[in-house]
Amino acid sequence: MRTALGLAWPGPDPRALRAAVAGRTVLVTGASSGIGEATARQVAAAGGTVLLVARTAERLAAVRAEIEAVGGAAFDHPADLSDPDAIEALVDEILARHGGVDVVVNNAGRSIRRPVDAAYQRFHDYTRTIDVNYLGPVRLLLGLLPGMRARGRGHLVNISTVGVDLPPPQWTAYLASKSAFEAWVRAAAPELRADGVRTTSIHFPLVHTAMSAPTAEFSRLPGMSADEAGAVVCRALAYRPRLVSPWWARVGGLIGDALPAPLDAALTRYHRTTRSAATAHDAATAGDEAATAGDEAATAADEAGAAR
Numbered sequence: 001m002r003t004a005l006g007l008a009w010p011g012p013d014p015r016a017l018r019a020a021v022a023g024r025t026v027l028v029t030g031a032s033s034g035i036g037e038a039t040a041r042q043v044a045a046a047g048g049t050v051l052l053v054a055r056t057a058e059r060l061a062a063v064r065a066e067i068e069a070v071g072g073a074a075f076d077h078p079a080d081l082s083d084p085d086a087i088e089a090l091v092d093e094i095l096a097r098h099g100g101v102d103v104v105v106n107n108a109g110r111s112i113r114r115p116v117d118a119a120y121q122r123f124h125d126y127t128r129t130i131d132v133n134y135l136g137p138v139r140l141l142l143g144l145l146p147g148m149r150a151r152g153r154g155h156l157v158n159i160s161t162v163g164v165d166l167p168p169p170q171w172t173a174y175l176a177s178k179s180a181f182e183a184w185v186r187a188a189a190p191e192l193r194a195d196g197v198r199t200t201s202i203h204f205p206l207v208h209t210a211m212s213a214p215t216a217e218f219s220r221l222p223g224m225s226a227d228e229a230g231a232v233v234c235r236a237l238a239y240r241p242r243l244v245s246p247w248w249a250r251v252g253g254l255i256g257d258a259l260p261a262p263l264d265a266a267l268t269r270y271h272r273t274t275r276s277a278a279t280a281h282d283a284a285t286a287g288d289e290a291a292t293a294g295d296e297a298a299t300a301a302d303e304a305g306a307a308r
């Protein structure tokens with residue numbers, strides 16, 4: 001069942017992973033929790049030096065200490081990827097301290113589930129998601145890619161979602177921002193490959209993490225654990241495929257393009273039946289968002305920006 005749902009992807013052969021990451025510098029964004037934390041631990045266990053990036057400095061320090069305690073090499077670099085100045089400082093710090101990176105795992109992300117009619121007064125939903133999920137990684141890569149390309153080798157792994165293959169309703173801000181970076185990676189890939197830098201996009205189905213937890217219906221659905229998802233990322237690091245995506249997302253995307261009417265009808269039905277749950281979820285997470293450090297300031301800035 002889990003295999004059929006694309007939830008039981010194999011991990012890497014340990015020797016292949018070690019060959020790919022041992023002695024290499026692997027930057028993982030969003031390494032303070034979930035998929036990023038699990039990936040960082042597994043890469044460090046295979047001999048990679050991991051650079052841990054996220055906002056929560058204490059969590060990053062704890063992950064670094066735990067990696068070091070079992071003999072791994074890790075450095076914590078707290079930074080807010082929605083802040084252009086912070087990214088510039090992060091790039092300077094990484095180049096000065098590590099001389100550059102061999103691998104970037106673009107994993108930090110922000111998701112928002114909110115129907116469009118609940119977002120009429122919330123343009124900042126769109127700026128917040130685009131800042132973290134698209135503009136932040138692009139800015140980071142503009143700083144790190146010159147070194148990777150000059151050395152003639154490197155790997156960019158983008159952590160994305162099956163939602164870019166089959167976009168469900170109620171996730172417009174999240175999916176538009178994830179799709180934007182997905183398009184960036186696809187367009188950049190031939191340019192980067194010409195200089196020895198490979199790219200991989202991973203379209204994850206449900207992974208049970210802090211990100212998916214606020215959506216009550218997800219807790220009842222089968223999904224991967226963060227460790228299982230980390231093993232999928234490690235397999236991608238070992239074998240460097242262009243795309244990792246469950247079969248049903250790829251087939252569903254093709255069928256949706258060829259025969260849009262049944263898919264549109266099913267998604268409209270889904271929206272009608274889940275609209276009230278989405279609105280309840282919206283009310284529940286609005287408080288959490290307000291409590292998130294910096295969000296209020298970001299909202300004010302976003303709204304000021306929107307008004308200009």
Ligand SMILES: NC(=O)c1ccc[n+]([C@@H]2O[C@H](COP(=O)([O-])OP(=O)(O)OC[C@H]3O[C@@H](n4cnc5c(N)ncnc54)[C@H](OP(=O)(O)O)[C@@H]3O)[C@@H](O)[C@H]2O)c1
Pocket residue numbers: 029030031032033034035036053054055056057059079080081082106107108109110111132159160161162203204205206207208209210211212
């Ligand atoms: N969970 C799923 O079902 C699922 C499915 C498909 C794809 N994904 C993707 O998987 C990736 C990881 O998500 P997850 O499920 O592991 O969720 P998670 O546990 O909530 O991790 C999100 C990570 O992103 C970091 N982050 C958020 N905003 C940031 C910012 N402004 N600057 C720097 N770091 C930031 C968070 O750290 P701080 O809060 O400390 O900054 C955290 O480490 C995301 O890109 C998500 O879109 C998840």
